[in-house]
Amino acid sequence: MKIENILKTTPTLPLSKKVVVNLLYTNSVVIGILNDVLKTYDISIQQFNVLRILRGQKGVPVTLSIIQERMIAKMSNTTRLVDKLIIKGYATKKTNEKNKRKIDISITQAGLNFLNEIDALVDSAEQDIVNMLSENDKLELIRLLEKLRLIAN
Amino acid sequence: MKIENILKTTPTLPLSKKVVVNLLYTNSVVIGILNDVLKTYDISIQQFNVLRILRGQKGVPVTLSIIQERMIAKMSNTTRLVDKLIIKGYATKKTNEKNKRKIDISITQAGLNFLNEIDALVDSAEQDIVNMLSENDKLELIRLLEKLRLIAN
DNA sequence: CAAATTTTTATGTTAAAACATATTTCATTT
């Protein structure tokens, strides 16, 4: 459905605004679906995302600042987000011996088990989300989003 | 830049996940830009959006529930969000005479003035955001996002 | 028409995010 009809805005919206609103609205729909999946497991999308970053390390610890860089949605306090993962037993931290300012974060076996448990569900939700798009549509959408992010000032 | 390189994930991500991650990440970039513009004016994207909904009414009041329907990102407590606009003097509310459960919300002259003041800035930010996209790209991106939202279960 | 149900908004409480500032360690400069 066209965004003008969903949000009942004027149909003469400038094209740039239509793009932005479509993006924000679609994001909100997608976030809703993903949250519904994760809610059952008492974990936020952000926390889930950090866990996946940790797993991607295959045992090698990462510092907090590197986690921040790799997060889909950057945020001000990654410290407390990671602390929540630690409380849940999904991660551990210890100060880096080489540089004592840094903190090395690792995923625990419980964290790996947890991810294994919900991976299939998230994958399947993601497939549902893009289900109406052809292979070509998906590639094209990725291409356009990449191009948009080349924002010119 | 490709999402795999930005977020340093495995390059063998399933296509559906690439689409979703691209969407979430792009959204986060766009939100950041819009927030930078609005921050100076002490208003959140959500509040700004509700103000635009009110202005779109051209004087006719809207109920809270209709505002909720038209919000880009639905949220649980629209009451308090609108109350913040009222505190700022940008909106007013009174109970609907026909149906006393309902609350009629209207934009004030101060709200209209405020919107007029920042409209150009937001429009220009939105144009910057899509600046790298051709007219065709924009139309295509809108089409693909609309198609994605036809989520099949 | 009284009772039950639904709609619409509000509110109390808890959790998360944003913002500013502090603390510790390291790097750089003079």
Next chain:
DNA sequence: AAATGAAATATGTTTTAACATAAAAATTTG
């Protein structure tokens, strides 16, 4: 080597959002 500045994380405070529940009015149902 001491002083200064920068990097990395942590913490205190305030705002905002989420969740559950309540309250009031309207609608439906037996």
